[in-house]
Amino acid sequence: MRIGLDIGGTKIDAVAVSPAGDVVDRVRVPTGFGPDAVVSETLAVVRSLEVRTRSTADTIGIGVPGLVDHETGWVRHAVNLGLSEVALGPLVAAATGAAVQVENDVNVAALGAAQAMQLDGPHAYLNIGTGLAAGLVVDRRLWRGARGNAGEVGHIPVVPDGQPCVCGQRGCLETLASGSALAVAWPGHGSSAATALFDSADAGDPAAVAVRDRFVSGLASAVRILVVTADVESVVVGGGLATLGERLLALVRAGFDGAARTSPFAASLDLSSRVHIAPVDRPLAALGAAFLAPAPAVSTA
Known part of the structure; x- marks a missing residue:
């Protein structure tokens, strides 16, 4: 299962996506402010989706409105979230065991539009x-x-x-x-x-x-x-x-x-x-975030 989160200034919009690419669940909660609140809310949303879907996330993608180092998963600056030099990706990966990628919110929305509009x-x-x-x-x-x-x-x-x-x-x-x-x-x-x-x-x-x-x-x-x-x-x-x-x-x-x-x-x-x-009734940024990380290889051994 893939999980994608769009962390905005007022809310976190998150989706769980099946291996077939279908959105199977969606959660929206208010966004906290500052590193501790944003990380804890992110983890709470991930756990909520895992419980609701009875599945474990293999990959987690996160979209953030700010300056992001997509290679390391660090948020360099996101003024609306109160984040500066925060290792968001590594922190979420360490807590969940999933492959995590973090990207700018416009880029994840672009990916989401590609998925939603084929x-x-x-x-x-x-x-x-x-x-x-x-x-x-x-x-x-x-x-x-x-x-x-x-x-x-x-x-x-x-x-x-x-x-x-x-x-x-x-x-x-x-x-x-x-x-x-x-x-x-x-x-x-x-x-x-x-x-x-x-x-x-x-x-x-x-x-x-x-x-x-x-x-x-x-x-x-x-x-x-x-x-x-x-x-x-x-x-x-x-x-x-x-x-x-x-x-x-x-x-x-x-x-x-x-x-x-x-x-x-x-x-x-x-x-x-x-x-x-763009379709305004689809969670494009959350959907795109779900497709940030490549799917893990399936072992044939």
Whole structure:
């Protein structure tokens, strides 16, 4: 049995996956803060799934929103969890006896999208949350690049002398197409900023239309960059803002179709058919985490 955990800032979402690849159980609990709480909650969730399924985990995968050393399983920095230089993977492995891998949450969501949507070949998962980043998967295996930065499209500057970005540059894609960008451009709505913005734009508010179109243009640029540079077969848009669903996808595709009518190169990319919205009813990050570690070899002796 495989177990996958998505450890977020507010909750741990975990699944147990059978050898056939089916989700057989799911547990969700609040996330603690700090190393002791996160480790103890992780172990409690693992034990709960083992008891509920009457099985023992062979592999455990963990997704964390922060800087992770995937080779050692150490969490270098995860501010929302209060973690800094924590040996999360080794600690969980020592307590459970399972093979454990730890990875960034966007990367595990990319793996989960590949599993849930049955995507083979190269694809990208573009996460629109507080920030903007992508995970790249080839034949259901992560592709991290030479230094682990593959998919960091959010920090590509696209507007000269644009808004300052948290990375220290100006005019990055993340300043156009992210939850934090919308919070700045359409303030006063908290976590519902995207829905409020699209509602106002649909009602004809010219200011809302301008902010929405700028956001959609930034998202389309991120998709275009991923397709042109990595030639992925598909880009799956996920994260908190993916709940906009067809309202968002239709606008992005309309922009691609317009460009294709005037540019043979844009037409050749067939961008409209290559961008999709992630299923919002599936635990993608937990599912992807379950497939981080390779299945143990079966002895024939």
